[in-house]
Amino acid sequence: MEDLSRLCVHTITTRPWSLAEAVEHYARAGVRGVTVWRDVFETVSPKAARRMLADAGLSIVSLCRGGFFPAADAEGRRKSIDDNLRALDQAAEMGAPLVVLVCGAVPGLPLAEARRQIADGIAAVLPAAEARSLRLSVEPLHPMYAADRSAINTLAQANDVVERLNHPNLGVTVDVYHLWWDPDLEQQIARAGRRIFSFHVSDWRVPTRDLLSDRGLPGEGCIPVRQIRSRVEAAGFDGFVEVEIFSDHYWAMDQRFFLDRIIASARAHV
Amino acid sequence: MEDLSRLCVHTITTRPWSLAEAVEHYARAGVRGVTVWRDVFETVSPKAARRMLADAGLSIVSLCRGGFFPAADAEGRRKSIDDNLRALDQAAEMGAPLVVLVCGAVPGLPLAEARRQIADGIAAVLPAAEARSLRLSVEPLHPMYAADRSAINTLAQANDVVERLNHPNLGVTVDVYHLWWDPDLEQQIARAGRRIFSFHVSDWRVPTRDLLSDRGLPGEGCIPVRQIRSRVEAAGFDGFVEVEIFSDHYWAMDQRFFLDRIIASARAHV
Numbered sequence: 001m002e003d004l005s006r007l008c009v010h011t012i013t014t015r016p017w018s019l020a021e022a023v024e025h026y027a028r029a030g031v032r033g034v035t036v037w038r039d040v041f042e043t044v045s046p047k048a049a050r051r052m053l054a055d056a057g058l059s060i061v062s063l064c065r066g067g068f069f070p071a072a073d074a075e076g077r078r079k080s081i082d083d084n085l086r087a088l089d090q091a092a093e094m095g096a097p098l099v100v101l102v103c104g105a106v107p108g109l110p111l112a113e114a115r116r117q118i119a120d121g122i123a124a125v126l127p128a129a130e131a132r133s134l135r136l137s138v139e140p141l142h143p144m145y146a147a148d149r150s151a152i153n154t155l156a157q158a159n160d161v162v163e164r165l166n167h168p169n170l171g172v173t174v175d176v177y178h179l180w181w182d183p184d185l186e187q188q189i190a191r192a193g194r195r196i197f198s199f200h201v202s203d204w205r206v207p208t209r210d211l212l213s214d215r216g217l218p219g220e221g222c223i224p225v226r227q228i229r230s231r232v233e234a235a236g237f238d239g240f241v242e243v244e245i246f247s248d249h250y251w252a253m254d255q256r257f258f259l260d261r262i263i264a265s266a267r268a269h270v
Numbered sequence: 271m272e273d274l275s276r277l278c279v280h281t282i283t284t285r286p287w288s289l290a291e292a293v294e295h296y297a298r299a300g301v302r303g304v305t306v307w308r309d310v311f312e313t314v315s316p317k318a319a320r321r322m323l324a325d326a327g328l329s330i331v332s333l334c335r336g337g338f339f340p341a342a343d344a345e346g347r348r349k350s351i352d353d354n355l356r357a358l359d360q361a362a363e364m365g366a367p368l369v370v371l372v373c374g375a376v377p378g379l380p381l382a383e384a385r386r387q388i389a390d391g392i393a394a395v396l397p398a399a400e401a402r403s404l405r406l407s408v409e410p411l412h413p414m415y416a417a418d419r420s421a422i423n424t425l426a427q428a429n430d431v432v433e434r435l436n437h438p439n440l441g442v443t444v445d446v447y448h449l450w451w452d453p454d455l456e457q458q459i460a461r462a463g464r465r466i467f468s469f470h471v472s473d474w475r476v477p478t479r480d481l482l483s484d485r486g487l488p489g490e491g492c493i494p495v496r497q498i499r500s501r502v503e504a505a506g507f508d509g510f511v512e513v514e515i516f517s518d519h520y521w522a523m524d525q526r527f528f529l530d531r532i533i534a535s536a537r538a539h540v
Contacts, residue, residue, distance in 0.1 A: 107476040107492045111451065144414045146451035147476045147492045153451055181381065181416035181423055206377040206417045208481055222377045222417045 001241060001270045008033030008061045008240035009262060010200075011040055014255045019044050019052060021255075027056040029259050033240040035062045035198075036094065038087065046093035053094075061240045062198055063087060063096040066136070068104035069121025070114040070151065077117060080104070084125045092132040098197055099129070100137050100173050105151040114151035119161055122170065130169050137197040138162055139173035144211055155179055155188035162195055171197035174232055175244065177204060177215060180223040186231055194236040200244040201225050201270055213246040217261060219269030229270060241270055271511060271540045278303030278331045278510035279532060280470075281310055284525045289314050289322060291525075297326040299529050303510040305332045305468075306366065308357065316363035323364075331510045332468055333357060333366040336406070338374035339391025340384040340421065347387060350374070354395045362402040368467055369399070370407050370443050375421040384421035389431055392440065400439050407467040408432055409443035412451075414481055425449055425458035432465055441467035444502055445514065447474060447485060450493040456501055464506040470514040471495050471540055483516040487531055489539030499540060511540055 001007065009031050014022050019040045026034060034053055044052070053060050066087040071077045084099075091099045103118040105111070122136065129136050138158040141150035152158050158172045172192050177200070179185050189196070203221030208214050218225040229241065243262050250258045271277065279301050284292050289310045296304060304323060314322070323330050336357040341347045354369075361369050373388040375381070392406065399406050408428040411420035422428055428442045442462050447470070449455055459466070473491030478484050488495040499511065513532050520528045 143412065143451040147474055157453055181413040183427055204417055211478055211481060
């Protein structure tokens with residue numbers, strides 16, 4: 001993407017930076033959108049975050065993340081709903097239009113049961129999302145996270161849940177890192193259509209040294225990021241392209257140089 | 271499984287042991303089948319291996335592994351075919367009835383192209399397998415190996431290839447580690463039916479510390495091994511249950527204690 005007006009960066013991508021630092025550097029580098037991770041609220045209130053972004057002319061793209069609905073018992077599931085309602089309040093206060101859902105899984109809980117609890121959890125928080133004019137998106141996670149992070153591991157499953165609950169405020173997030181391997185991806189992107197509420201990019205490194213924090217910049221791995229982007233846009237998506245990278249390697253680097261590489265990678269490979 | 275008469279162990283599972291050591295200890299522990307990995311041929315000929323197993327009263331279940339068909343150029347694909355033919359010769363010499371195929375992938379080669387090359391490669395070696403009365407099985411690998419080990423990542427894809435090539439000597443291998451997360455697994459096991467030629471077990475640890483060598487023993491993780499086994503058998507499979515574990519943790523242990531744990535795990539959790 002030559003034009004950076006639709007480029008968004010996740011605050012987690014430059015984790016060593018405070019929100020204030022991230023906002024300052026993103027704006028200076030030409031990034032126009034920010035997806036805020038909830039850990040920033042440990043030091044900045046949602047309202048203060050909203051002001052910071054507005055003052056810098058940055059759009060708030062989404063809040064990451066709600067979800068984690070399944071639990072071993074009813075008490076755990078109730079706590080999860082409470083936490084999701086808190087996330088909705090935070091999103092509303094900071095003016096985020098979308099809350100991304102990482103749906104959750106509990107080691108040992110059968111996946112079919114986790115999937116039922118996920119659908120129930122989403123249904124339980126949808127009215128609160130609608131009341132706040134917020135959208136929710138189901139983000140399928142790579143199957144290597146099925147044990148403990150999400151029992152929704154393909155776009156087909158996310159589409160199934162979204163179609164079943166059939167609510168205008170509910171859609172999906174397409175993240176190339178989680179979905180690139182899926183032989184059914186092209187079809188499922190078309191099926192999701194305008195229910196694609198957000199789009200995340202990074203790359204799959206070879207070798208991948210860590211299951212959680214070894215993502216690459218687009219162009220550094222084997223994901224056809226540009227091809228997937230064109231499919232998502234052909235399906236009707238016209239929102240931000242969000243760079244979401246967890247990387248011990250990049251977090252150890254001066255984040256200003258890393259941001260330069262993010263920009264160069266977006267221009268050349270997204 | 272209380273009855274160990276269908277328990278098989280892969281030589282790679284107890285990698286520190288020579289084939290002679292493995293055969294001696296497996297037989298003493300009541301293991302009845304062995305799947306041999308080709309690295310043993312660095313020190314033992316297929317014929318010598320055959321004798322060792324026969325003398326100990328052990329069945330040879332399969333040879334691991336052929337495959338790795340995709341390559342960047344025609345020369346690479348030709349070499350891969352040659353290597354697969356060598357594997358077939360080794361299997362025939364050692365009396366292995368089955369060669370398991372890890373189908374391959376090349377970082378940067380589009381997955382759709384890799385999948386075409388895989389189908390072509392299997393088609394190219396099937397006549398040689400038939401001539402040697404050998405069976406071949408397509409083993410789908412977990413999506414986290416899509417970049418560099420196999421572009422066949424679901425049982426649905428394996429079934430597709432096998433049905434398309436439609437040859438009595440071609441089937442699938444079901445490995446719980448690769449497939450447990452798949453929402454479509456039950457259906458695809460039923461679809462594979464008697465084309466399930468082999469069945470591998472291990473477990474998915476939480477957390478998984480390494481993408482390659484951190485598998486657990488059945489019971490140590492979150493895979494419903496016994497449930498998947500019952501589905502595979504309901505589909506008509508009645509062969510060996512094969513313990514295939516790559517684990518830096520277990521390879522560092524005295525392999526006699528590890529083998530005791532394999533037996534205990536098989537009895538309690540398979």
